[in-house]
Amino acid sequence: MKTEILPVNESSLRLSKEIITSGGAVAFPTETVYGLGANAFDNAAVENIFKIKGRPNDNPLIVHVHKDYDISSLVSYVPEYAKALAKAYLPGPLTMVYKSKGTVSKAVSCGLDTLAIRIPSHEGAQEFLKYVNLPIAAPSANISKHVSPTSAEHVYYDLNGKIRLILDGGNSSGGIESTVLDCTGDSPVILRSGLVTREMIEKIAGSCGEYVLKEGEAARSPGMKYKHYSPNCRTMLFEFCDLQKAVVEYKKNKADGEKVKILCDDKTAEIIGEADILNLGKTESEIAANLYLKLREGENSASLIIAIAPEKQDGIMVGVMNRLKKACGSKL
Ligand code: TXA
Ligand code: MG
Numbered sequence: 001m002k003t004e005i006l007p008v009n010e011s012s013l014r015l016s017k018e019i020i021t022s023g024g025a026v027a028f029p030t031e032t033v034y035g036l037g038a039n040a041f042d043n044a045a046v047e048n049i050f051k052i053k054g055r056p057n058d059n060p061l062i063v064h065v066h067k068d069y070d071i072s073s074l075v076s077y078v079p080e081y082a083k084a085l086a087k088a089y090l091p092g093p094l095t096m097v098y099k100s101k102g103t104v105s106k107a108v109s110c111g112l113d114t115l116a117i118r119i120p121s122h123e124g125a126q127e128f129l130k131y132v133n134l135p136i137a138a139p140s141a142n143i144s145k146h147v148s149p150t151s152a153e154h155v156y157y158d159l160n161g162k163i164r165l166i167l168d169g170g171n172s173s174g175g176i177e178s179t180v181l182d183c184t185g186d187s188p189v190i191l192r193s194g195l196v197t198r199e200m201i202e203k204i205a206g207s208c209g210e211y212v213l214k215e216g217e218a219a220r221s222p223g224m225k226y227k228h229y230s231p232n233c234r235t236m237l238f239e240f241c242d243l244q245k246a247v248v249e250y251k252k253n254k255a256d257g258e259k260v261k262i263l264c265d266d267k268t269a270e271i272i273g274e275a276d277i278l279n280l281g282k283t284e285s286e287i288a289a290n291l292y293l294k295l296r297e298g299e300n301s302a303s304l305i306i307a308i309a310p311e312k313q314d315g316i317m318v319g320v321m322n323r324l325k326k327a328c329g330s331k332l
Contacts, residue, residue: 003159005152005166008124012167013131019164020132025049027141027155028128029169030120032093032178032195033148033292034155035064035138036163037128040104046137047107052162054144060109061137062116062178066129067091074135075115076101081205082183088204091121093178094196108137118178124169140177141166147229147295147327150175154296175289176319182211193319195288228326229292231299237328240268240311247272250306261298264308278305284316291320295327 006012008029016026023045025038036053038045040063050057065071067090071078075098078086082096100115109115120126129136140148141155149155152168159166179194181201188201189209201208238246246262253260262269263278265287278294280287287310298305307328313321324330 001161001164003156003161003163003166005156005168008127008167008169012165013127016128016165016167017132020045020134020136023048025052025163026128027152027159027163027166028136028138029122029124029152029167029172030064031122031125031172032120032174032176033150033172034141034152034166035120035125035136036141036155036159037064037136037138039132040108040135040137043105043107046105049137049139050107052159053139053142055139056144057107058110059139060112060116061139062095062118062180063104063108064118064120064125064129064136064138066126066133067119069119069129069133069135071098071117074101074103075099075117079183079186081188084204085181085183085188085201086119089196089200091119091126092196093121093174093194094118095178095180095192097180097182097184097191099184104135104137114182114184116180120178122169122172124167128167145228145230147231147292147299148177150289150292154292157296171289171293173289175291175293176316176323179319181208193322195316195319197315197318199315229295229323230327230329231295231305233299233302234304235307235328236304237307237309237324237330239309243268243271243308246306246308247275250275253304253306258304259302260304260306261302262306262308263294263298265310267311268308276302284310284312284320288316288320291323 095118097116143158150172179196180192182189266282269277280290
């Protein structure tokens with residue numbers, strides 16, 4: 001199959017609708033990462049998404065809808081705190097999990113009685129979702145366990161030949177996946193941290209829990225238990241306080257003939273000085289936006305990435321650290 005990358009316009013939207021309504025998959029931009037979408041009502045189309053990605057079939061998908069879509073046809077109950085959160089932060093990088101009405105394909109939630117709904121803010125995503133006017137089940141548009149894509153080129157690298165169309169909406173400005181929030185209980189619980197932070201949620205909802213997967217327990221958000229976001233090269237991760245140890249590792253591996261790069265923020269890069277650096281940038285938003293971009297750049301130009309955690313790890317850095325640890329298979 002020939003894979004085309006097209007800008008979001010009338011003719012590519014028409015093509016995307018043709019593909020979606022005939023049971024195919026379309027990659028589309030969002031403000032977090034690119035998604036690989038299929039009609040959430042079409043069982044075979046949803047199952048095909050799992051096949052294309054090589055995704056384990058117990059890891060449920062998020063359903064994406066445009067901002068005027070009536071989600072009461074998909075979910076049975078939306079608590080007051082969730083309505084307030086939606087008013088404050090949607091459209092945006094926040095996915096909310098509700099009790100499902102069971103109207104979408106069973107393959108979307110992999111047997112769970114809940115459904116994750118996301119209303120992305122990216123203009124291209126809104127145009128696509130509005131044009132097809134269907135709930136779109138979409139995981140990130142990467143091969144399972146690889147780094148999530150933040151550009152049309154990243155999607156092409158992973159899925160060339162496997163899908164017909166990639167809608168190109170430029171680089172994703174957010175850079176890490178949406179916050180996943182369980183809204184089925186009396187108060188919200190974060191299942192995956194992201195750009196909508198715990199502090200932001202608490203400000204609106206009063207309280208907010210954070211779910212931590214315990215050894216041997218069935219995951220409430222099955223995606224948590226899998227290795228994720230990994231570049232195709234060796235990785236190491238050091239805390240900022242272990243910076244000197246990281247530099248020693250860098251020098252040792254370089255002397256052994258490895259092609260080594262250090263992944264760190266701009267402040268750390270200045271302290272290190274002369275070295276081969278994948279610079280994540282200065283501000284927290286830049287660091288999040290560049291994380292996957294730099295991991296992909298690293299895997300294509302190095303045999304070892306030595307990542308150094310940012311010094312400050314609150315706010316959106318909670319999500320960045322979560323992804324860094326998973327990318328480096330680390331228990332830091
Ligand atoms: O930003 C994002 O969320 C991106 C873009 C494309 O929207 N999507 C994304 O999808 O990251 P994916 O499939 O890579 O991650 C979905 C996460 C998984 O951790 C999954 O376990 C969780 O959402 N999830 C989906 N449905 C769920 C449900 N009903 N209950 C609990 N967790 C759920
Ligand atoms: Mg993913």
